[in-house]
Amino acid sequence: MERYEIINADLETAQVNVLIDGDIQTIRSQGLQFSIDKNAKTISVSTVAGEPIIDQINLDMPPALEQELIQSVGAYFGTATRRGNIIGDGASIEGDKDVAGAIRDESKAFMLSIKPGERFYGGGATSRKNIQHRGEVLRMWTIYQKTEIPIPFLMSSEGWGIFNNTTSINYFDVGRFKDDKLCVLNSEKDIDLYLMLGSSMYDVLDKYTTLTKKSFILPRWAYGLAFGGNTMEDQLDVMNDALQFRKENIPCDIMWLEPQWMETYYDFSTSKSWDLKKFPAEPFWEVDKYPKYEHPLLFVSRLHEIGFKLALWLCIDHDLTIKEEDGIAVRSGRRLPDWSTGSIILPDL
Template sequence: MPCIERRLTSAGVLRLDFLDERVVRVRLDPAGEFTDTGLDRYGFILPPSGDGPALSLSGGDGAGQAATAAMAVSWGDGADLLEIRDAKGRPRVRLQSGTVGDAGAEVVLGAQPDEDWVGFGDQTRDRLYHRGHVADCHVRNVTSYIPVPFFMSTAGYGIVVNTTRRVVFDLARRDPAALSWRDGRRAIDFHVLIADSFRDLLDLYTRLTGRPKLPPEWSFGLWYICRTQANDYEAVNDAVNFRREGIPCDVIGLEPGWMQTTYDGSLKKDWSRERFPIPPYCLNGPHNFTNALRRMGFHLELWLCCDYDLSYEAERRIGQPTPSDEQARTAAFFQPDAEHDEHFSAPRRADTLTRPEEPWFQHLRRFVDQGAEFFKMDGAYQVLDHPDRLWGNGMTDGDMHNLYPLLYARQMVEGYEAHTGRRGIAFTPCGWIGFQAWAGTWTGDTGGGRKTLGAMLNTALVGHSWCTNDMEVTQKEALHVGYLLPWAQINSWNYFRMPWVQGQDLLESHRFYARLRAQLIPYLYAWAWQATRTGFPLIAPLTLEFPAERASREILTQYLLGRDLMVCAFDHEAIFPTGRWVDFWTGAVVSGPGRHAIDWPRHCGGGLFLREGAIVPMGPVMQYRGERPLDEIELRVFPGPQPSAFSFYEDDGTTLACRDGAFATTLITVTTTTEGVTIAIGDRQGAFAGMTPTRRWSLRVADLAALPRTVTVNGQELPSTAWSHDPARAEVVIADLPATARVAIRR
């Protein structure tokens, strides 16, 4: 990796590390003493692969330039210490000053008059653009669960501040011509990313800090979390009621009441003997409540709190020795003929919870063996500062506090996967730089209303995909959002939030949305796979896809779910970006850009629209994933003027084999001409264990108001009895297509 150091007369030593043609790490220190952070040490900022970009150099100390094919970085002692221009010579970043003192480091960048910034994660829920505001990044309970010191500029750059300390950004609030930040680390250390779009900047950011891993397919089904007062009978009864009511559901979760000691953060936790008695002579079934849940198709989640010192395991994983109390005990007996007093022969630790030689996940294996498939990692102690704690890796809490959620998420995922050979889930409300690579999240103790959407859209702007809230079950508007998120969760907590006790009207809405979600899982799963490849989130605020349209900049109640579905929540008026959009409920077409009134059926709670060019696969309603083969797929298609394509993705749904290429894709394309619409379903490419041998497709094609003249499949004209036309919805429906088909609909 190309690295240069130059001494600046007024600011000390400048160090530039070029990770990529479009990514440079900038460090500045008065004495030229550069250190790494916990993000570097533990691999949350990834080292570059290969030798790095070719570099051309000119000048030297005092003033000079280093250039890649995509950017030129110049330095000097003038008005700007550092300037970064793109390949066309356009200025992107101007570092005006950088100072380091006892209180921390302060960096000031020049700001263009019309420049604005997105990012920073969940540290505000009231806006997406931050000009004129302060962004305070520090993990806190409720107010800022996932603050991320990464932002993207409308001027075509992104900044990743390499720190785990509290960092506070001033986004042209104090000075309209400047952006600044104060980093408690007392070091100037940040990465600059150069790209023309937010999409490309997220690609660079997630390359630097990690792509998300594809979770198991069943995680995209509905989750239900029982009351914390529940016992084994109530948990099983809740599961039975989901099946009886025909409400698809894949997860049953238990809150802290599952433990003998509520909120037990020790290694000795156990099932409550009163509420969840498991006979000691058959700990792993087959007749325990966990086995009963599994036989009904449910996956079990257990609530968890953790204040364990995870830094010992983090050090082990990078090859560093871990202190052993047993070694210290042996070393204490240095005089062979002395009396051995066992009472005073081992170290006495202030941290009585942690066993340095034992990874945190180790004590959870027995619960996994009994049927738990993931753990809800509550904010609990990880959102709290530990001002007097010295961690096992030598860090103070100032450096460890924001790093802790990353260590926690990764160790849970890797521990589960090493133990089971199946894909792991870390389900947590907390995060920092790089959390998107390891964690799925919920919005903590903030409910299921509008504010939670602001939190999730802001985390999407830092590359996060797997998110949900605590669904508000008594409002149809909240159901609309809760069921149409990347993940969907009903959390009863201390209350009675079961769908069947909300009254018949709401029960029907729950059933409708749960069944719709079950049908949409093939679509969600395919775009989830794309998120793991590109870093573009599964849920996206409109401004991420339409950054040039200023009307979408502050929209907090609409979002894209995958590429082709727009969800409109809470309001009867919506912004429609450029293009045409078809109402999922009625088939009516709305043209953008513009603001339009919207409505929805009585059993629904918001708007849902297909984007022009949409290809949305919908599967059969399953009460749980794997209930039946995925051998029938209906494609919802909204042809646009430009060709569109979709990769239908499938794998075994649970194992790690997909990471080694055990998956299959089917390319589907849609082309519109003056003569009509052609939809091509290609050959399936790839294979995996348990793959459905064949599949039948059907089509529901929108925006076809007139009765087609002909419909052909693979060159053969279909009789009129083999397809239908719905003039009210302006749709053509074609059923029972073969596994590979070319369908032509002639106007």
């Protein structure tokens, strides 16, 4: 949040004791100690009593090993292409990207020792196979239907977590390349790393969300079951689905519509309209009238009557990203206003 000049004031400064013995610097605080070897460029973490938590964090992976890791990660994922469009209908700031292009000469990797049996959780929606990630690679790169919500944070069953603070493409190789190492591969040389230590994973997660800010709580119905039928369904099919849920006493809070609700199937514009033949959500003679309202006798209101919320699948070419925001700020000669306030909730369903 530094780009918005927002400072996190929730963090408390810890009292530390620093011991220096040649190239070894030891920092002690709150029952923990960090031993930093400036010559070897390694860090070890343990309790003050000497019980190891992380045997070694190696911030300077040997070049040959780093190249081997890069090739291994590239082979693991193969080739994937993502559209380069960032903002506007058909306007592209940069061309298509692929995985191979994401791991460049300026890539940087570092390693953390992990114990036998140690388990790792987190990473956001980067794996469709596992909740526990040891033995696989997580790719922090937003790709539709693959890694839609990447979060570069992992926490260990041993009471520690790691947050790789970057918006560039990065990878977590969790004991796959080396079975006793967690390897983090960044597509840029800069490293901004946060290490969280706690008595439990709950404690570690609390520290992470203290740093990044706590999530807003959504309405209760948003945590319920959301059901989406096939793309051939019209309003009668959807209403039948909804009634069947109530008849069978199956809890369900949201009915989900795929792009068949749009007048133009997969309409990527910002001027979408209902397909009034399939979903008369408003009277056809009032389509051009404003302001819009919920008609009490039509589709949306009928769903609400039996306790359902309605969610619509959207596809929009206009994607105002951080990169484009920064470009606007440069062109306008001023810092962008802070947009993330307590009154704004940005759910990703």
